[in-house]
Amino acid sequence: MKNIAILCSGGDVSGMNPALKQFVEYSLQNGLTPYFVYDGFEGLIDNKIEIATHKDAAGIINRGGTIIGSARSKRFMQKEFREVAKKNLDALSIDMLLVLGGDGSFRGMDIFYKEHGIKFCGIPSTIDNDINGTEYCLGVDTALNVIKDSIDNIRDTAASFSRAFVIETMGRNCGYLALVSALCSGAELCLIPEIEYDLKEYEKSFKEQIKSGRKYFIAVVSEGIKEESSEIAEWFEEKIGLESRVTILGHTQRGGNPTIYDRLMAYKFVNHAIDGLLGGRDESVICYTKKGFEYKSIDEIANKKYELDSELLGYLKKF
Numbered sequence: 001m002k003n004i005a006i007l008c009s010g011g012d013v014s015g016m017n018p019a020l021k022q023f024v025e026y027s028l029q030n031g032l033t034p035y036f037v038y039d040g041f042e043g044l045i046d047n048k049i050e051i052a053t054h055k056d057a058a059g060i061i062n063r064g065g066t067i068i069g070s071a072r073s074k075r076f077m078q079k080e081f082r083e084v085a086k087k088n089l090d091a092l093s094i095d096m097l098l099v100l101g102g103d104g105s106f107r108g109m110d111i112f113y114k115e116h117g118i119k120f121c122g123i124p125s126t127i128d129n130d131i132n133g134t135e136y137c138l139g140v141d142t143a144l145n146v147i148k149d150s151i152d153n154i155r156d157t158a159a160s161f162s163r164a165f166v167i168e169t170m171g172r173n174c175g176y177l178a179l180v181s182a183l184c185s186g187a188e189l190c191l192i193p194e195i196e197y198d199l200k201e202y203e204k205s206f207k208e209q210i211k212s213g214r215k216y217f218i219a220v221v222s223e224g225i226k227e228e229s230s231e232i233a234e235w236f237e238e239k240i241g242l243e244s245r246v247t248i249l250g251h252t253q254r255g256g257n258p259t260i261y262d263r264l265m266a267y268k269f270v271n272h273a274i275d276g277l278l279g280g281r282d283e284s285v286i287c288y289t290k291k292g293f294e295y296k297s298i299d300e301i302a303n304k305k306y307e308l309d310s311e312l313l314g315y316l317k318k319f
């Protein structure tokens, strides 16, 4: 029987647990022995690698996060520790790995494959949705729903108090979460790292809107823009004349009950990843695009910047 392992790396997402469950089931269906690697690349180095059974994957489908843990591993960046990881995998005769992670994790696996020939398939899993080559990353839908609920709640109090709210989303240097949330929550202002802005250009229009009866503003801003959220709030107070508050959604965006979409995508990503490895694709990332699922090379994924959809950008409100 052949052995296959799975690990989670980088920021966790809701959808990882459904993926782990499907990994166990689909591996067994294919006559493979599934292994869990606990705590990402750290666990590869520290030999936290154990056989996974149906029992290990039971009762987890509704849980956010990942029951096997995730990590950012400084040690995996060093050759000597990757050698330790390879020895640990060899001792268990594991030469196929599924990696649930982001671009950084795939870059690390690419180096590991080139050095030691451990075959892998990456499953894009990051709330940032910042991976080039795939239009969807596992966990994004759940994160967007968490953000949507938060903004809807904030709107209630913003309206009651006639305030401006600056709501900051995660995303690192990618504005996807902020852009989609702003569109789907009817925000008056959306600021993202990809688009240059000058707040002065909004002043005239916002003041006119207040004169015509607007009582409150919702601004959705992404982490990674040139200003702090508190500075945007000060601008609302000083230039627009509205009392303001800041809500930084932070790690709430990384948790929560996985949505139906993320559960289904978890199943599909995992099946395609295992099929790819069994079909002889030794080093790839399984991507989801308008054409469906496609295997792509690490070069295409990790060495090019993700571009936001121009149609979505076109929907953004202008000043």
Ligand SMILES: Nc1ncnc2c1ncn2[C@@H]1O[C@H](COP(=O)(O)OP(=O)(O)OP(=O)(O)O)[C@@H](O)[C@H]1O
Pocket (backbone or CB within 6 Å): 009, 010, 011, 012, 041, 071, 072, 073, 074, 075, 076, 077, 078, 101, 102, 103, 104, 105, 106, 107, 108, 109, 111, 125, 126, 127, 128
């Ligand atoms: N060049 C590299 N060489 C070896 N390992 C790497 C390299 N780049 C990243 N890694 C490994 O991948 C881990 C995860 O990378 P990173 O923190 O960038 O997260 P990610 O996978 O991009 O996910 P997310 O951005 O969603 O948190 C790093 O902590 C490191 O262990």
Ligand SMILES: O=P(O)(O)OC[C@H]1O[C@](O)(CO)[C@@H](O)[C@@H]1O
Pocket (backbone or CB within 6 Å): 011, 102, 126, 127, 128, 170, 171, 172, 223, 254
């Ligand atoms: O959980 P940490 O290490 O604080 O990292 C936070 C970062 O991870 C992410 O949640 C996922 O990459 C980013 O949106 C955010 O900038």
Ligand SMILES: [Mg+2]
Pocket (backbone or CB within 6 Å): 010, 102, 103, 104, 126
């Ligand atoms: Mg990343």
